Amino acid sequence: MLGSDGMPSVGERRKSVLHRREAWEGRLCILPWLVGFVVFTAGPMLASAYFAFTKFDALSAPEWIGLGNFVDMVTKDDLFWVSLYNTAYYTSLSIPLYLLIALCAAMALNVRYPSVSIFRTVFYLPSITPSVASAILWLMIFQPDYGLLNTFLTWIHLPTRQWLFDPQVAKLVFVIMGIWGIGNFMVIFLAGLQSIPEHLYEAAAIDGAGWWARLRHVTLPMLSPIIFFNLVIGIIGSFQVFTAAYIITDGGPVNSTLFYVLYLWNNAFQFFEMGYASALAWVLFVVVLIFTFIQFKLANRWVYYEGDLRSLEGT
Numbered sequence: 001m002l003g004s005d006g007m008p009s010v011g012e013r014r015k016s017v018l019h020r021r022e023a024w025e026g027r028l029c030i031l032p033w034l035v036g037f038v039v040f041t042a043g044p045m046l047a048s049a050y051f052a053f054t055k056f057d058a059l060s061a062p063e064w065i066g067l068g069n070f071v072d073m074v075t076k077d078d079l080f081w082v083s084l085y086n087t088a089y090y091t092s093l094s095i096p097l098y099l100l101i102a103l104c105a106a107m108a109l110n111v112r113y114p115s116v117s118i119f120r121t122v123f124y125l126p127s128i129t130p131s132v133a134s135a136i137l138w139l140m141i142f143q144p145d146y147g148l149l150n151t152f153l154t155w156i157h158l159p160t161r162q163w164l165f166d167p168q169v170a171k172l173v174f175v176i177m178g179i180w181g182i183g184n185f186m187v188i189f190l191a192g193l194q195s196i197p198e199h200l201y202e203a204a205a206i207d208g209a210g211w212w213a214r215l216r217h218v219t220l221p222m223l224s225p226i227i228f229f230n231l232v233i234g235i236i237g238s239f240q241v242f243t244a245a246y247i248i249t250d251g252g253p254v255n256s257t258l259f260y261v262l263y264l265w266n267n268a269f270q271f272f273e274m275g276y277a278s279a280l281a282w283v284l285f286v287v288v289l290i291f292t293f294i295q296f297k298l299a300n301r302w303v304y305y306e307g308d309l310r311s312l313e314g315t
Contacts, residue, residue: 048278056275069279080280082255083263086171090259091238094175099230102185103223109186110193120190127183131243138177139164139248164249167256174257177244185230192226193219224303232295239288260284 052069054062073080109120126134141148142163150160163173196219204214220227242261245251251258251266264284268277 048281051275051278052282053279054275056278057272058274059272062275065275069276070283073276073279073283079255079258079263083258083260086256086258087239087241087260089171090174090241091235093172094178094238095231095234097175098178098182098185098234099227101179102182102230103189103227105182105186106189106193107219110190120187123186124183127181129180132247134177134180135244135247138180138244142173164257165253167254170249170253170256174241174244178241185234188226188230189223192223196222221304225305228295228299228303232292235291235295236288239284239291 051062053064053066055065055068056062105123109116109123139147144150144160144162144165147163149163153160161169164170200218200222201214204218209217240261241259242265245257245259245262246265249257251262260280261284264277264280267273267280
């Protein structure tokens with residue numbers, strides 16, 4: 001509003017000053033995050049993108065070699081393919097298993113009785129246990145000489161195995177170890193189950209639907225966005241499996257647990273091939289990006305969002 005002299009009124013000027021002050025206060029509040037993002041995320045990413053095209057050992061100046069790292073990776077580096085296969089093997093087995101077990105656990109805990117919160121806590125706690133402590137615990141279980149599992153098998157007169165030190169079963173053991181951390185998936189599934197309207201189950205029951213029919217036609221469709229979210233996050237996380245393999249086997253035996261990120265770590269911090277490690281990191285980024293893109297494209301065929309008519313048309 002303008003005053004009689006054509007200038008903004010006192011109230012408008014005060015409001016303008018207040019808005020400018022709030023804007024500057026907002027900028028100051030996000031400044032620490034912006035600095036942290038530039039210094040610790042965006043900056044290292046840009047540096048890594050440059051180093052990926054160089055020969056760089058972190059001790060001397062980087063030497064530009066163009067696509068040399070990527071060509072060597074594909075044509076000369078057998079361990080690149082081994083690590084990629086190990087990671088793909090782990091992902092293809094672990095993610096379906098973890099999602100299924102987490103969903104079953106969430107359904108079992110989606111009940112109302114006084115002590116259910118205790119059981120939910122018990123199932124969730126392992127997922128927030130420090131990964132190093134978890135790795136040491138599993139090593140104590142699967143250690144071939146004095147591990148708890150082989151001790152138990154000996155006690156009941158069953159044959160023992162080398163487990164983590166047997167190339168044929170080592171990756172399977174890592175899949176089993178990962179079940180320990182399904183708590184995050186379980187909590188998200190539990191939240192999704194509790195958000196399903198009860199009247200849908202009541203209507204299905206009136207129509208004579210049994211337990212399996214209600215699960216198939218009500219629970220799973222209504223949970224499809226949650227399943228999709230856990231699937232995307234799970235695959236991204238599985239491609240970055242590292243801590244347990246680094247602590248327990250260091251990629252052995254015979255490179256059977258040499259997962260991709262562990263191989264990247266070895267190149268960067270054991271062999272000081274920073275340029276090559278940067279190239280490996282960007283290949284991993286592209287692989288994860290492709291898998292995520294494919295999942296989003298396929299999601300239109302099976303993910304149902306309540307009230308979204310387009311998702312209904314695709315079913």
